[in-house]
Amino acid sequence: DQQVKQNSPSLSVQEGRISILNCDYTNSMFDYFLWYKKYPAEGPTFLISISSIKDKNEDGRFTVFLNKSAKHLSLHIVPSQPGDSAVYFCAASADQTGANNLFFGTGTRLTVIP
Amino acid sequence: DTEVTQTPKHLVMGMTNKKSLKCEQHMGHRAMYWYKQKAKKPPELMFVYSYEKLSINESVPSRFSPECPNSSLLNLHLHALQPEDSALYLCASSQDWAGGLTEAFFGQGTRLTVV
Numbered sequence: 001d002q003q004v005k006q007n008s009p010s011l012s013v014q015e016g017r018i019s020i021l022n023c024d025y026t027n028s029m030f031d032y033f034l035w036y037k038k039y040p041a042e043g044p045t046f047l048i049s050i051s052s053i054k055d056k057n058e059d060g061r062f063t064v065f066l067n068k069s070a071k072h073l074s075l076h077i078v079p080s081q082p083g084d085s086a087v088y089f090c091a092a093s094a095d096q097t098g099a100n101n102l103f104f105g106t107g108t109r110l111t112v113i114p
Numbered sequence: 115d116t117e118v119t120q121t122p123k124h125l126v127m128g129m130t131n132k133k134s135l136k137c138e139q140h141m142g143h144r145a146m147y148w149y150k151q152k153a154k155k156p157p158e159l160m161f162v163y164s165y166e167k168l169s170i171n172e173s174v175p176s177r178f179s180p181e182c183p184n185s186s187l188l189n190l191h192l193h194a195l196q197p198e199d200s201a202l203y204l205c206a207s208s209q210d211w212a213g214g215l216t217e218a219f220f221g222q223g224t225r226l227t228v229v
Contacts, residue, residue, distance in 0.1 A: 036220075044157065044204070044220050045220065046219065046220070089156055089157075091156075104156030104157055105156060106155065106156055107156060
């Protein structure tokens with residue numbers, strides 16, 4: 001049972017435009033969310049996170065939005081650059097319960113077209 | 115130094131071989147993890163070490179044997195693997211585990227092929 005879902009396997013965006021990557025989750029116990037970026041043949045790299053006490057977290061060109069009632073989060077990249085082309089994984093954990101297992105989505109492949 | 119270093123980068127082994135994967139970090143992190151990633155799938159947690167003690171074993175077969183010799187090193191000993199064990203094995207570390215898994219730094223992975 002996939003508790004974290006990324007329903008778009010791929011996304012193509014023109015350079016300079018906004019990239020929006022979406023993620024849905026089913027477990028209401030999740031209270032900490034992360035985005036990872038992965039290039040081919042490399043390990044995932046941590047990008048940005050958000051705690052459930054917030055609805056927005058911004059870091060440079062990357063902003064993550066959390067809608068707890070909809071169990072939905074999104075990653076916005078503005079402006080998109082060709083170097084952003086990678087697979088993006090959404091992940092969630094029930095941090096406060098101490099369970100500490102990190103549940104990953106299946107990833108969205110972002111292609112930024114120059 | 116914000117790196118997690120994994121060696122080797124690539125490994126091909128026979129089903130009767132014994133080999134080890136190594137992971138090292140010098141960030142003072144007290145939690146270290148092994149993940150397994152099959153093609154086009156998200157990484158799956160295998161083991162968690164916290165303060166050099168095994169905290170989580172996600173029902174991993176005994177042909178995978180983790181070891182944490184000290185707070186900077188994490189090994190994964192492999193013996194009698196099957197071809198379906200071929201995957202990318204990722205090591206990760208984070209500052210703490212008891213307080214929850216927050217940002218984790220991942221290594222580049224070891225691409226394992228079992229023949």
